Amino acid sequence: MSKTKKFSSEDKVKILREHLENKVAISDLAENNGVSPNIIYLWKKQLFENASILFERTPKVKSNISKDNDKIQELESTLAQRENLISELATELVSIKKKENGATSKSNGSNLKLGMKS
Numbered sequence: 001m002s003k004t005k006k007f008s009s010e011d012k013v014k015i016l017r018e019h020l021e022n023k024v025a026i027s028d029l030a031e032n033n034g035v036s037p038n039i040i041y042l043w044k045k046q047l048f049e050n051a052s053i054l055f056e057r058t059p060k061v062k063s064n065i066s067k068d069n070d071k072i073q074e075l076e077s078t079l080a081q082r083e084n085l086i087s088e089l090a091t092e093l094v095s096i097k098k099k100e101n102g103a104t105s106k107s108n109g110s111n112l113k114l115g116m117k118s
Contacts, residue, residue, distance in 0.1 A: 005034055012043050019044070 030037040
């Protein structure tokens, strides 16, 4: 059973930096770090494919976070409006119930009095 060695992002950068800055051969890096040369070539490809993100004026990650925060604020506002509406409706319902109960009590009381006189 073979165990695949896990490399942190820092380890990958360190290995790639040795190759790019110090001109260490990928085959030597692979042997020294116990990894296939193909994996190092894959890391190098990923590095260059994603490097443009580092040089953008507004990184996509920050842009997405800003959009997410805007959406959260919008949803919180909508939720607060709904909670206020529910509170108003509940208050109105309680008021209506009190009026109905008061009218019912008065009519029941007068019916009882009428019933007693008969």
